[in-house]
Amino acid sequence: xxxxxxxxxxxxxxxxxxxxxxxxxxxxxxxxxxxxxxxxxxxxxxxxxxxxxxxxxxxxxxxxxxxxxxxxxxxxxxxxxxxxxxxxxxxxxxxxxxxxxxxxxxxxxxxxxxxxxxxxxxxxxxxxxxxxxxxxxxxxxxxxxxxxxxxxxxxxxxxxxxxxxxxxxxxxxxxxxxxxxxxxxxxxxxxxxxxxxxxxxxxxxxxxxxxxxxxxxxxxxxxxxxxxxxxxxxxxxxxxxxxxxxxxxxxxxxxxxxxxxxxxxxxxxxxxxxxxxxxxxxxxxxxxxxxxxxxxxxxxxxxxxxxxxxxxxxxxxxxxxxxxxxxxxxxxxxxxxxxxxxxxxxxxxxxxxxxxxxxxxxxxxxxxxxxxxx
Ligand SMILES: [Zn+2]
Ligand SMILES: [Zn+2]
Ligand SMILES: [Zn+2]
Numbered sequence: 001x002x003x004x005x006x007x008x009x010x011x012x013x014x015x016x017x018x019x020x021x022x023x024x025x026x027x028x029x030x031x032x033x034x035x036x037x038x039x040x041x042x043x044x045x046x047x048x049x050x051x052x053x054x055x056x057x058x059x060x061x062x063x064x065x066x067x068x069x070x071x072x073x074x075x076x077x078x079x080x081x082x083x084x085x086x087x088x089x090x091x092x093x094x095x096x097x098x099x100x101x102x103x104x105x106x107x108x109x110x111x112x113x114x115x116x117x118x119x120x121x122x123x124x125x126x127x128x129x130x131x132x133x134x135x136x137x138x139x140x141x142x143x144x145x146x147x148x149x150x151x152x153x154x155x156x157x158x159x160x161x162x163x164x165x166x167x168x169x170x171x172x173x174x175x176x177x178x179x180x181x182x183x184x185x186x187x188x189x190x191x192x193x194x195x196x197x198x199x200x201x202x203x204x205x206x207x208x209x210x211x212x213x214x215x216x217x218x219x220x221x222x223x224x225x226x227x228x229x230x231x232x233x234x235x236x237x238x239x240x241x242x243x244x245x246x247x248x249x250x251x252x253x254x255x256x257x258x259x260x261x262x263x264x265x266x267x268x269x270x271x272x273x274x275x276x277x278x279x280x281x282x283x284x285x286x287x288x289x290x291x292x293x294x295x296x297x298x299x300x301x302x303x304x305x306x307x308x309x310x311x312x313x314x315x316x317x318x319x320x321x322x323x324x325x326x327x328x329x330x331x332x333x334x335x336x337x338x339x340x341x342x343x344x345x346x347x348x349x350x351x352x353x354x355x356x357x358x359x360x361x362x363x364x365x366x367x368x369x370x371x372x373x374x
Contacts, residue, residue, distance in 0.1 A: 024231075028224035030054065032217050035067070039213075042074040042206060052087070060097045063216045068094065069103035070213060076112060076202045081193065084109060106209060112202045113195025119187035123194035126182040132174035136181040139174060140165050146172035270314075277314050285315075288322045293357045296326035296333075325351050332363075341371040 022030075031054050038051035048071065055067035068091040075084030088107055095104050115121040128134035142148045143165040151158045164170035173179030186192040229241035237247065284306060291299035303323055310316050332347035345367050352360045 024224035024227040025221065026224075027057075028221045031058065032221060035213075035217050038070070038074065039210065042070075043077045045078060048074040048078065060094060061220075062098060062100060062103075063220050065091060065094055065098055065100060065103040066209070066213050066216050069107035070206070070209070072107040072109075073202055073206050076109060076197055077199055077206070079197070081109060081197060106205065109197070110195070112198055112205070113193070114198050115195050116187060116190035116193070118189040119194060121194040123187050123190065123192045124184040125187050127185055129174060129177035129181055129183050131176035132181065134181040136174055136177065136179045138165060138168035138172050140167040143168060143172065146170035274314055277312070285318075288319075290357075290359075292322040292326040293329055293351070293359050296329040299323075299326045300330075321355055325354050325357075328354070329360075336367065341367045345371070 034047075034051045034054040038047045041047045051067070051074070052071040055064060055071055058064040058067060068087050072084040072087040072091070075081070075087060084107070088104070088109065091104055091107070095101055116123070119125050129136075131139055137143075138146065140148070146165050146168055147162040147170065148165050149160050149162045152161045153159075165172070168175055171179070174181070177183050187194070190196050226236070226241075229236070234241040234243055235247055237250075242250070284302065288299050288302060291302070299322060303319055303326075307315075307319050310319055328347045328351035332344045332351065335341075335344040335347060345364055348360050348364050348367070351357075352364070
């Protein structure tokens with residue numbers, strides 16, 4: 001698995017070198033590759049260095065903060081606490097830009113330490129003072145509690161004369177250890193940190209933040225893709241990106257669909273109104289349907305007498321159709337009476353065009369047969 005990732009990573013590096021302008025998406029992909037390599041081998045120095053390098057290239061963001069925090073953890077895992085501390089300090093400076101201490105807390109080293117049992121966290125160990133051998137007192141052999149007492153002959157008599165000890169400046173204490181009897185040396189067990197790094201704790205922390213960090217890495221990829229799309233002049237709609245031409249096409253299609261829908265709706269409403277009207281038609285009106293074809297003179301009279309002032313537009317349309325049809329039927333009958341079968345057929349066909357009626361069809365058939373002398 002690691003070998004495969006390494007190959008992919010190397011390949012992506014070559015791909016970057018070849019292309020002069022690297023897209024945001026490709027950059028994000030390269031970062032993801034280094035992250036994947038690193039998270040699988042954080043105690044490997046090479047993958048750690050590569051990851052830190054690509055983290056430094058990121059723009060200031062929560063992702064960069066997370067990457068620094070993770071690089072610090074890797075340094076701890078490799079026992080390079082100084083490196084980790086340096087990265088921690090970089091993150092601290094970054095924090096002022098991104099205003100978040102979450103990742104700073106995530107990688108602060110003190111939470112991973114077990115107190116050093118040798119120096120008990122003081123980072124220093126005590127040794128007995130070599131100058132005074134731990135006696136705490138002045139090394140001057142003549143010094144008695146800071147005073148040097150000598151016998152001097154004054155007026156023939158010996159008298160004790162005391163003077164301040166120059167070595168301890170009359171304090172009586174050892175000057176090297178300040179009278180404590182001990183001196184401190186840096187603790188060589190914890191290398192003056194005062195604690196011993198517990199790598200188990202670091203590893204646990206590493207694992208606990210993986211989901212959050214993976215999400216940031218993937219979000220960075222999406223962002224990179226979006227930036228590239230916008231740079232190409234594409235427009236975001238929903239979750240996808242389109243060219244202006246594509247947007248135009250989609251909008252036109254949607255508008256046409258809307259228009260079709262409203263047309264269909266209008267037609268349906270009209271049909272419904274017609275059905276309602278037909279249901280309400282009185283007998284007289286209904287009988288026009290047949291009369292306009294079978295008894296056109298009668299139909300015309302009824303329309304003139306009873307339906308000349310119709311206001312309803314649908315009803316009016318029906319009346320007009322009946323009236324025209326009645327006229328055509330009369331013309332056909334006159335032609336037929338004159339023996340002009342072909343002319344009669346012509347009028348009948350016009351009447352049939354207006355409104356289909358079984359009787360007209362029959363009549364046309366009959367006239368056709370007559371016209372060829374059958
Ligand atoms: Zn120590
Ligand atoms: Zn001393
Ligand atoms: Zn002294």
